[in-house]
Amino acid sequence: MSSRRSASGSVRSRTPKREGLLVLDEQLRVKRANRFFYEMFLVSPAETEGRLIHQLGDGQWNIPNLIDQLKDVAAGNARLDGLEVDADFPAIGRKTMMVTTRVLDQEGPLNMVLLVISDMTKRKAAERAVQELSGRLLRLRDEEQRRIARELHDTTAQNLSALGMNLALVQRESERLGPEARAALSECVAIGDQCSREVRDVAALLHPPLLDEIGLASALRWYADSFSRRTGISVSVNVSPDLGRLGQDIETTLYRVAQECLTNIQRHSGSPTAEVRVERDEQEIRAELRDEGRGISSDALARHGVGIPGMRERVRQLGGRLDIRSDSHGTRVIVSLPLGGASAGGGGA
Ligand SMILES: Nc1ncnc2c1ncn2[C@@H]1O[C@H](COP(=O)(O)OP(=O)(O)OP(=O)(O)O)[C@@H](O)[C@H]1O
Ligand SMILES: [Mg+2]
Incomplete structure (x- = not known):
């Protein structure tokens, strides 16, 4: 078994990676490119070598964020480690690329920069x-x-x-x-x-009827009350008075996150108390669920069930973030969701 694995490993390491490579000088002029670069972008060496990177093609590489960072790399002040860039190429369409750099030390005053370009288009799609x-x-x-x-x-x-x-x-x-x-x-x-x-x-x-009818704040209070009665865990709910009604997606997401967190607190934390906080400002809505229990061990977090990944996915769908901070004094799950309909899901239902 192990010999087979090492045999296939060595075969894999000899297979060339499908990455475009560009060697640039300090002015960001292309000195050399590899064959895969030419195949990937359907260009010839004559159209590439000796030209400044931002003049390649019809200027598709003139991406200000990329060029600024490359200047820093060429000056020896930085390195690029997986910058994602998008560009439209007339012959091959829109590409999403991952760019990584390394400075090649030269004898003499000039540094060369090696640009490694991986095509992420299919993976991103x-x-x-x-x-x-x-x-x-x-x-x-x-x-x-x-x-x-x-x-x-x-x-x-x-x-x-x-x-x-x-x-x-x-x-x-x-x-x-x-x-x-x-x-x-x-x-x-x-x-x-x-x-x-x-x-x-x-x-x-x-599905709590209250959520649709009178909104998140009342539904959370109702759920926290019935949770306390069932479990004996006392829950304080602090919702900022100006919360108002939010979109159905946001209200459902925050309600489901609170439900999962309180269930986790009851099943795993050993905490006698829990706190639910929801507040908003112009840009975002922030919810925090806190307990004073034993905390989530890194082992437990690594082999999560469905609950935590499910919460993360719901939050990501609305373009938000979910952070978990946990130590032996308790756990905080912090969710922020942008207001104004940002969505990471990309498509409708
Ligand atoms: N508040 C908490 N305090 C302590 N440990 C926790 C807490 N929340 C989660 N955990 C730990 O993290 C693990 C993963 O939680 P997650 O909700 O993903 O799965 P689960 O609750 O075990 O199962 P389910 O898929 O039914 O939700 C739990 O098994 C538990 O060990
Ligand atoms: Mg759970």
């Missing part, structure tokens, strides 16, 4: 497709849960209420029944009540 798909799946799941919750609330829960009212009517005349039938009737009333509570709880967990 695949990443975008995966992001779009996962965004669509999350939205579909939210929509499905909302639909099931509404259905349960509007049909089964209403039917159970009607059943309860009819049973109450019968119970008023229960002295006409024998003792066994009377006991059975009482039991039916109790079971009916329990079913009714369970159906409403399931519907509310799937």
